[in-house]
Amino acid sequence: MAAPGEEPRLSLRLAAFERAFDELNAAYFDGRLDRPVITVSPTPSAYGHFTPWRSWASGEDAFHEINLGAETIGRPVAEVMATLLHEMVHLHCHEQGIKDTSRGGTYHNGRFRIEAEKRGLVIAYDKRIGWSLTSPGDSLLLMARQGAFKKVEGELRELHRLGRPAAASAAKRPSSTRKYTCPRCGMSVRATRAVRVKCVECDEELTCDLP
Missing domain, CATH: 2.20.28 (Rubrerythrin, domain 2)
Structure with missing residues (x-):
């Protein structure tokens, strides 16, 4: 259970990711993407994921989810933003009707690579998961150097610290x-x-x- 006051702090830090989403949305998608629910939770087998169905609801509104792996957010901020942007490309492809994956969303095809490389990412190939290996390109690195993610960088460090015990306790639960x-x-x-x-x-x- 979270300590008193910890959950509000966590909510504020997740709001920093929403601001980062807005920055990336404006820079690479002309602000057209619908904002999803952004979560941070243990995902041992991946840096993040996108749900193509609307898994969250608030009143009559429903939202997609982008999750960032709690174990991986201690990386340099540009690399974490590359993961967020990777999942945003999946959201873009979904909204535009572009079939960018197969095998239950695990194998990334050439269409994903094209869309991702248009948007500040460097994509490499892996025989198991296709064009999925992601690193920040020059424009994303420049955004990081210019301070676009300065706020979220501090929040990442604190979220990573808070996430360690949460990840450990999650492993004990069914x-x-x-x-x-x-x-x-x-x-x-x-x-x-x-x-x-x-x-x-x-x-x-x-x-x-x-x-």
Whole structure:
């Protein structure tokens, strides 16, 4: 459980990521992206992820999620911003109807590389996950040097400090992750709450493999 006053501080720090999102949105997408819910939580197998379904709701509004891995936000600020921008490219592709991944969102194809390299990222290839390996390009590094992320840099250090015990305690709790699988092609995704997900390729609703 968070110490008294810790949750408000955490909310303020997450607000810094929202401001960073706005900076990147203005610089690379002309401010057109819808703002998602931005979260920081343990994701041992990835630096971050984007949910193509709207997994958060507030009243009648629903939102996508961009998550940044709690274990990885201690990296230099330009590298963390590259991860945020990587996930923003997924959001852009989703909004524009560009199929940028396959294999349940794990394999990044050439269309993702093209969109990412238009927007301040350097993308390298990995045979398992495709054009996914991401590092900051010159324009993103320049933004960092000019102080565009000065506020979030301090918040990153504090979030990384706060996230260590949270990550350790999370490892002790039973997992709440659910696996959803397409009954036709076998494509699968994971979610931390009950959702309805559809395979676009097969036009089939995914079934939940775990309670």
